[in-house]
Amino acid sequence: MHSVGHHNLPSYALLRSFECAARHESFTQAAEELHLTQSAVSRQVKELEDMMGATLFRRVGRRVVLTESGRRFAADLAVDLENLRQSVARAIAVGERISTLRIGILPTFASRWLIPRLATFLNDHPNIEIRLETRTLPFDLTRERFDVAIHFGKADWPDARMTKLFDEEMLPVASPRFRDMQMATEPTRLAQAPLLHLITRESAWIDWFAINGISDRRLLSGRHFDQFSMIISAAAASLGAALLPKYLIESELESGILIPLSDTALKTHNSYFVVSAAGDVNPQVNAFTRWLLSAARRGSMHWARHDGRL
């Protein structure tokens, strides 16, 4: 519980919530715009009122209406916050001259996870150019002159700063049509159906069935591909059931092109990592790493347009 005065400001979160709530004269709508819960906005406005000792909204019925001083304050705030944002944006833009980050990355991860979210980062950092190059095997960061790499596996990279993005969770999925055709709603039925395999990870399905108490030599039969993107297409085309990392099929799950066949996900012991050279102090590398991390935390695509918090 804090107080506020001439030399101490309420936190940015409070001010922004109030400004937004004032614009809409509605906590619910503000919550929507800010991607918070109505609960959060309600609390924050209340807290701000308490700190300032002033009534900003009058609660009338199931509605909130700005008081006169609330209206003035909101107007001032809108201007002040915009100025601040401008200052920050400008400082980011002139930070260094335009420079290029070279990024080594796995192909499917790039097209299905990174690129859909990338717009927000590039928007916020107009002076950073991106150059994506796909690599599948570990390589020497400095020799290849990559600034950053996305690595899948373990934290076993020499001379590198590694930050885990997330663990891999493999989910059994198929097209709705396939599910209905095969009645593949439980593991035993699923074991009979055609399975789609990734060549470099033949054991994935076996591991998943093991969790469900099924072991069968014939599980290895089915169709085999050497890239996730092919499996995704194959599954969408009802060629079989696939075991796919959640992160790569967000849009398909959302649109219903693919649906989960079970709730039990297979946690592999590998993870995605951001890698940069141990001695690198380039702040743009840090900014990118940091952004990746926050995007990974946020998880779903819903928020792709809204990186960052404060």
Added chain:
Amino acid sequence: MHSVGHHNLPSYALLRSFECAARHESFTQAAEELHLTQSAVSRQVKELEDMMGATLFRRVGRRVVLTESGRRFAADLAVDLENLRQSVARAIAVGERISTLRIGILPTFASRWLIPRLATFLNDHPNIEIRLETRTLPFDLTRERFDVAIHFGKADWPDARMTKLFDEEMLPVASPRFRDMQMATEPTRLAQAPLLHLITRESAWIDWFAINGISDRRLLSGRHFDQFSMIISAAAASLGAALLPKYLIESELESGILIPLSDTALKTHNSYFVVSAAGDVNPQVNAFTRWLLSAARRGSMHWARHDGRL
């Protein structure tokens, strides 16, 4: 770990730390001004740089020097933050017309704890007037028309919203001269020395000695007073050893007029509470309560000028 962009700002803490560090071109001095550790400022500046992907300071030797873009940014920030502060201050001031908070309070607590800190609250809320009236016994908030009361004891007030400020910790103290005269450096010696008692709490010394494994009928002898302020004066005048709440003798401890005779404090089972009427929605009451709470948390007087955080 978060990112920053056109619609999301770094937290106020980060910006303020940077602005201050930029003004001094020194993290240590900034830490001093902001009453933070050097560690905190260092981290915050680094975090800001990472979020923005720009180098704001160049680390040269044991010194930090603003980069060109850092300098620009700091200048912008100083203006923006000042504007924001102005807007907030104005909104607080015009919030309601000047009104008076009537506060019921214990006499020594008022003069020794509240009043020394009160300036900051009044400063931040120019539209609030204060009217302090001393009461020692519980009373009816609404009948007496108090807006707020400070209560000592237990949370047993009917129809009231009570917030605990802090527990009472009684510390054995005396003047340096008294300590030397009586060689009262350990409990056994102290038991022989003249003790100062508060009439409403005769058992305090007995309880304290009990903690230290000493029980003696004669402990009740000594000098008796009915207000803490008298005991404080008596102790300062070397009339005896006193068992006093820390909160009431901060300045004496700091200046060395009184010194602790032991490290073991006596925690009584009573506490200080802020009390306001259950149904009260006056935001100024909340603001005052909130401020009291933050002042209590901060503890020592050192920070009296710096209430609140963001």
Added chain:
DNA sequence: CACCTTCTATGAGCGGAACTCATGCTTCGT
């Protein structure tokens, strides 16, 4: 040139702020 002082950087760890979830309460529309 060794020493001490004075700055910043960094690993570890903790408390509390800032959320979410679930639910209750009030009002408005039909």
Added chain:
DNA sequence: ACGAAGCATGAGTTCCGCTCATAGAAGGTG
């Protein structure tokens, strides 16, 4: 009268924002 829509609030959780302790680097001083 009933349901929908909106704000308030208790409880619980995550992780930011700090501190403490210590390392490391660079100047200042005899």
